[in-house]
Amino acid sequence: MPLRISDPDVAAHRNDVLAQVDPDVAFILRKEVTRQEQNLELIASENITSRAVREAAGSVMTDKYAEGYPGRRYYGGCEHYDEIENLARERVKALYGAAWANVQPHAGAQANMAVYFTFLQPGDRMMAMDLNHGGHLTHGSPVNFTGKFYDIVAYGVDRDSELLDYDSIQKLADDAKPKLIVCGFTAYSRNIDFERFRQIADSVGAILMADMAHPAGLIAAEEFNNPVPHAHVVTSTTHKTLRGPRGGMILSNDEEIGKKVNKTVFPGVQGGPLMHLIAGKAVCFHEAAQPAFKKYQKQVRINAEALAVALTGEGFRIVSGGTDSQLMLIDLRPFQITGKEAQLVLDSVGITTNRNTIPFDPEKPFVTSGLRLGTPAVTTRGMKEPEMREIASLITDTMRNCEDESGLAAIQEQVRALTQRFPIHEI
Ligand code: DSN
Secondary structure (H helix, E strand, O other), rough: OOOOOOOOHOOOOHHHHHHHHHHHHHHHHHHHHHHHHHHHEEOOOOOOOOHHHHHHHHOOOHHHHEEEEEEEEEOOHHHHHHHHHHHHHHHHHHHHOEEEOOOOOOOHHHHHHHHHHOOOOOOOOOEEEHHHHOOHHHHOOOHHHHHHHHHEEEOEOOOOOEEOOOHHHHHHHHHHHHOOEOOOOOOOOOOOOHHHHHHHHHHHOEEEEEEEEOOOOHHHOOOOOOOOOOOOEEEOOOOOOOOOOEEEEEEEEOOOHHHHHHHHHHHHHOOOOHHHHHHHHHHHHHHOHHHHHHHHHHHHHHHHHHHHHHHHHHHOOEEOOOOOOOOEEEEOHHHHHHHHHHHHHHHHHEEEEEOOOOOOOOOOOOOEEEEEEEEEHHHHOOOOHHHHHHHHHHHHHHHHHOOOOHHHHHHHHHHHHHHHHHOOOOO
């Protein structure tokens, strides 16, 4: 049962200039505003940007080529682009305590690519978490450039505890002698001992790259361990918990590493930087340094814990038994439903999630036994622990009423009633 967005709902949102110039695009954008307003966004990697971030990201800075770096551009007229990139770099360095930053990567994948191209040659050995245990496509998946270019040795979580087992990672590194080790994950909900990872990397002479894309916002607010003091190089996106515009970045405490990575980002793997998004990143870093952001991140974590506890009470099994971050992975097998089916039926009532493999998943990666949930977007809307309990019961009711159209329609009404109490966008 697809979500219906009625014309009066859509008409409530104005976007006048665009509506006059291009009503087709304006109509689609208005429908997206309504989708965001009416649905519960539980995808762990998504968030709702501030109007200030969107204003900067949609600004005149989209108009210009600025290949190169501040003070060393290949085009004239870049003085304000230098200012904005310098501001973004200084702000992000202060936020994470880093000595060097590159804010040009278009996305997390490009940030990771730039680091790999700096330190590895094709055929070199790299060690990272298996995608099926919570890694990322760019951590060595066979269908990604990393799986094609490099000799991948994958580690996973312990079968019983579903946690990282640092002793077995050490043993694997001793045997494999990788040139680079990746830590940082997309579907692992627990905190990470970055110091231990650095010891493992040092013991085999490997570069340690931490990919902090998921917890970047929590780290900025000191709600999660910071990899910057430990890893040789840290990559991230800016749009997940960090709540900035879609994009990537790279940090390090070693300026010599920074110089090499700079050359790989440009001219190695990218041309002109997306300066409008760098302007949006600068705003995001400013927002992330405010006391309100720290409060927000604390609530993100409290909400995730409350949601995990409530779902456990409803009979779900949370992988590893809980969460230390904004995300959790649910094993759906007690409900005899696959991740794919659960995602579809939740979509039909306006609850947006994504299916995800769980460690040692018996299902195929496209089907999965798991569902990944996260609290960044609902927390941005202002929801707290009581709403997490409400969400857990809406999810449970949906699982129990998969075949019942009128039951699902009633749940969709409850989702609408909940989201209406927490509006997002100014009209
Ligand atoms: N696709 C992102 C996620 O959802 O975790 C990672 O890049």
